[in-house]
Amino acid sequence: MNVTVQGMACFGSFGNGSAALRTALASPLQAAHPDGRAATADVSLLKDFLPARSLRQMDHFTRMALLGALLALDDAGLSPGEAVADGQFGIVLATGYGPATPTFSFLDSMLEHGELLASPLAFSHSVHNIPAASVAMKLGLAGPCATVCQFESSVAAGLTTARSWLAEGRVSRILFGAVDECPPFLALARQRLLERAKDRGRTGTGAGSLSQPPLAEGAVFLLLGRQDTPGRRGALEHIALTRERETTLRPAALFRSGSERDDQPVFVSGRIPRDCLSLPGVVAATAAYGNLPIAQAFDIVLALDGCAQPAGGAADVSNTAHCLCFCPGGVLGVVSVASSTA
Amino acid sequence: MKPTKPDLPPLAAPVGVIGLGAVSAAGNCLADTLDTLEQGRIRLSPPPFATAHPFPVFLCSLAEQTAGDDSIPFSRTVRLAVQAAREALNDAGLSADDPPEPRLGIAVGTSVGASLDFYDFYTETVRGLQPALDEIDTYLASNPALALGRLLNCRGPFLTVTNACSSGTDAVGMAAEWIRSGLCDLALAGGADALSSITYAGFSSLRLPSPNACRPFDASRDGLSLGEGAGFLLLASDEIRRERMIRAKGFVLGYGTATDAYHVTAPHPDGAGLDAATRQAFSQAGLAGWDDVAFINAHGTATQANDAAEGVFFKRHCPDVPFIATKGATGHTLGAAGALEAIFTLAHLKARRLPASPGFRDPDPRIGLAPTREPTPVRGRAAVSQSLAFGGNNSVLVLGMGEA
Secondary structure, eight states, X not given: OOEEEEEEEEEETTEESHHHHHHXXXXXXXXXXXXXXXXXXXXXXXXXXXXXXXXXXXXXHHHHHHHHHHHHHHHTTOOHHHHHHHOOEEEEEEESSOOHHHHHHHHHHHHHXXXXXXXXXXXXXXXXXHHHHHHHHHHTOOSOEEEEEOGGGHHHHHHHHHHHHHHTTSOSEEEEEEEEOOXXXXXXXXXXXXXXXXXXXXXXXXXXXXXXXXXXXXXXXXEEXXXXXXXXXXXXXXXXXXEOSSOOSSXXXXXXXXXXXXXXXXXXXXXXXXXXXXXXXXXXOHHHHOXXXXXXXXXXXXXXXXXXSSTTSOOOSSSEEEEEEEEGXXXXXXXXXXXXXX | OOOOOOSSOOOOOOEEEEEEEEEETTBSSHHHHHHHHHHTOOOOBOOSSOOSOOOOBBOOSOOSOOOSOTTSOOOHHHHHHHHHHHHHHHHTTOOTTSSOOTTEEEEEEOSGGGSOOOHHHHXXXXXXXXXXXXXXXHHHHOOHHHHHHHHHTOOOOEEEEOOGGGHHHHHHHHHHHHHHHTSOSEEEEEEEEOOOHHHHHHHHHTTOBOSSOOOTTBTTOOOBOBBOEEEXXXXXXXXXXXXXXXXXXXXXXXXXXXXXXXXXXXXOTTOHHHHHHHHHHHHHHTOOSGGGOXXXXXXXXXXXXXXXXXXXXXXXHOTTXXXXXXXXXXXXXXXXXXXXXXXXXXXHHHHTEEOOOTTOOSBOTTTOOOOOOSOEEOOSSEEEEEEXXXXXXXXXXXXXXXXX
């Protein structure tokens, strides 16, 4: 079943909105912190939607999720109240690492005050489904709600769940979100991994490679509907998460949706095989949004926006693009996207 | 344009369960576990790590089992998952060592298993030391669904769902839909979680654990007991069952899930989300009402709030339906709990009898209902297993008896 995209929002270390993401294609992301991390995502727009008082004690990860959800609804022309009235909303949140800052805050509270005085607030906010639950609470959406956490494969796995819920008639719309944050400790751990890889003479293209862009953060939210509803932003035509033991590097042969053509652009993310990058039509946009597990979600935004080529490149002749994420263990996440712009 | 409003998910085809595997403090395999439940044995242990808190736990006795590939530093959560997954495969007459199944999907519910669970690395690093990267390597290698997929050399899809304490129930419900829609022919669906010192400290900070063995629904209940474990159901398409002539040990008839949108850590006092999830599950299963339900496996954590909320729900909707609470024998195994309890539900449907609820002694007059206090005959072919979670999540499975 196709899934229509009725609303879309994205922001991150590169800035806010798909226009900023397109701009970043031409000017790769730079480190903004001494530890090599890119800029912290700006969530100040939340104050345009909710009173500041209601955001007290809300961690940064949850703020990103909430802002993404509100912006995607806004893009679809829906207020939260209209979404509640609809009554058949689901939420699926995909994340590579989960809410990392509350986890480390809880550990800090144990170290600073002792186990007996550790912070219950930090612990409860470190539980992976709390950001999605907080979105449900703030928006009043009491429907199905799931969080998926599996590194780079989270986006395809989360979209698989969203499509299932729509197909079986469990909900009529889903707020699908992909969120990851980048606290300093993750940068430190990555640096240790990079140093070890260097010592071992490895400099591949994986998440721990020396050639990767800076660690980044951000969120993508898509308001998804069933195929019988209009998708003003486009549609997701094929979603798969498989472990392929034998893949060739010809883009159309990397997956088997049955509809792909060689001239359709292919966005790639994750642990990209080196040879893949030299193939015609293959676009690696990681330099624009940075190094983060939910990279595939930003590729989907670019594909929905009809950005088949980096800025300055030729316009796409097809309105279909494919987003491949090469995940650890030979797992391949595939999302084929039909934009509404062609 | 106003979208179409489907009332509830339509009737869905039953999905056959052809293998079961369970490991917890109650036993290293399903048969041992069921015997423990039957005998009402309670195997409580002190925490296996240094702690200032006095709360005992339920530990698996499988201390050093292998995951099947010793070159990779898999976590204890993954090793528990492998143990239960292998048992489920063997139970269906398959083996993890056979050539890989062509279209086997993996859905795992977990809490600790996908968390940034590297306490020693973190503490030594913030103290300015350069600790070894072992814990990071383990974390990166041990996302449960991906690790199982790698070890079983299967094609997918793969799902690690982190819906806190309802994760295992959700994984089973989601994998059943994979089978119905043809995404895969076989699916290992379940949950796994090892006991973590961080999680233990976290639950302790919320003042949720009991200083004794937990007593779900008991008048004297004073909190939950953390545990660890894993449980897997091997789901199969009708075609696979026909081709291989495998009888179903049970069926997933329906699944529902809904969040309360009420509170981060407390359930809705009226069970609003639980009601919505139950209606979804009944609709998929084609159940007209509670008259068709033989019994309920309650979430029954033994916290005041959880058991009270479930009690209100039972009293309002199904006061005459027997219910059992099993965490008195397993402890609260978090992401594994829903899967383990779905397995127990199928086993009790097959056995046609429910054991007494371990740890339960005296009814709570504020609840006004009691779980099973003695072996109770099962009348009916369908039963409900329900899970309530942090974040106000509620998930419900309707499970059916297997083929004779």
